[in-house]
Amino acid sequence: AQTVTQSQPEMSVQEAETVTLSCTYDTSESDYYLFWYKQPPSRQMILVIRQEAYKQQNATENRFSVNFQKAAKSFSLKISDSQLGDAAMYFCAYRSAGSIARQLTFGSGTQLTVLP
Amino acid sequence: DAGVTQSPTHLIKTRGQQVTLRCSPKSGHDTVSWYQQALGQGPQFIFQYYEEEERQRGNFPDRFSGHQFPNYSSELNVNALLLGDSALYLCASSSSAGTGNNQPQHFGDGTRLSIL
Numbered sequence: 001a002q003t004v005t006q007s008q009p010e011m012s013v014q015e016a017e018t019v020t021l022s023c024t025y026d027t028s029e030s031d032y033y034l035f036w037y038k039q040p041p042s043r044q045m046i047l048v049i050r051q052e053a054y055k056q057q058n059a060t061e062n063r064f065s066v067n068f069q070k071a072a073k074s075f076s077l078k079i080s081d082s083q084l085g086d087a088a089m090y091f092c093a094y095r096s097a098g099s100i101a102r103q104l105t106f107g108s109g110t111q112l113t114v115l116p
Numbered sequence: 117d118a119g120v121t122q123s124p125t126h127l128i129k130t131r132g133q134q135v136t137l138r139c140s141p142k143s144g145h146d147t148v149s150w151y152q153q154a155l156g157q158g159p160q161f162i163f164q165y166y167e168e169e170e171r172q173r174g175n176f177p178d179r180f181s182g183h184q185f186p187n188y189s190s191e192l193n194v195n196a197l198l199l200g201d202s203a204l205y206l207c208a209s210s211s212s213a214g215t216g217n218n219q220p221q222h223f224g225d226g227t228r229l230s231i232l
Contacts, residue, residue, distance in 0.1 A: 004158075035220070037223075042225065043204060043225050043226045043228075044223055044224065044225045044226070045159070045206060045208075045223035046223075047220050047222075050220060091158050091159075093158075099172070100171060100172060102210070102221075103149060103161040103164060103172060103174065104149075104151075104159070104161065104208075104221065105161070106158030106159050106160070107158050108156075108157055108158050109156075109157070109158050
């Protein structure tokens, strides 16, 4: 079974600064997808960015980028120019490419606080 | 274009009771997954419905059951409620069309279930 570990329960960053959230995972599979989801107090899980394991290039979405290290099974999220609206719980998630249901396995989350 | 909608928003039950939660998928989506998110934790996969059948199930007891209707909407039923069933229940929908394996799941706002 796959596991996802987020070792930082809480992080804080000054507005306009850069912060990196860590995620490691354990799997014996070679083909899979990785995701970062954001969950604000409104509770809706919002997809921030995703990475296909077969792609060596790190994914980027505007101010959000990842550092995907497949051999190390590491998938960190970098948020540049942090904004107050970035404050939320961030979850790293894994999805097998082979699973018929394609269900997500989540980490325990990192609570990000953005300081004005 | 409505996203994933869940009802009710919040529900209070007592131990031993039964509860039904409802989910309408995003327009164009035919697959519905249910997740349980305990306080301070990441969501855990309960099961997934596709073509009105349970396609895959996570590590949850038979007290948790579901249904999918011809219009793709879904229900999650929990019998003999326990205190430990208190959680946020999230519904996620996705499409099986095209390169279905690459389709992200879209989440609803969840139903907060409190067991007294």
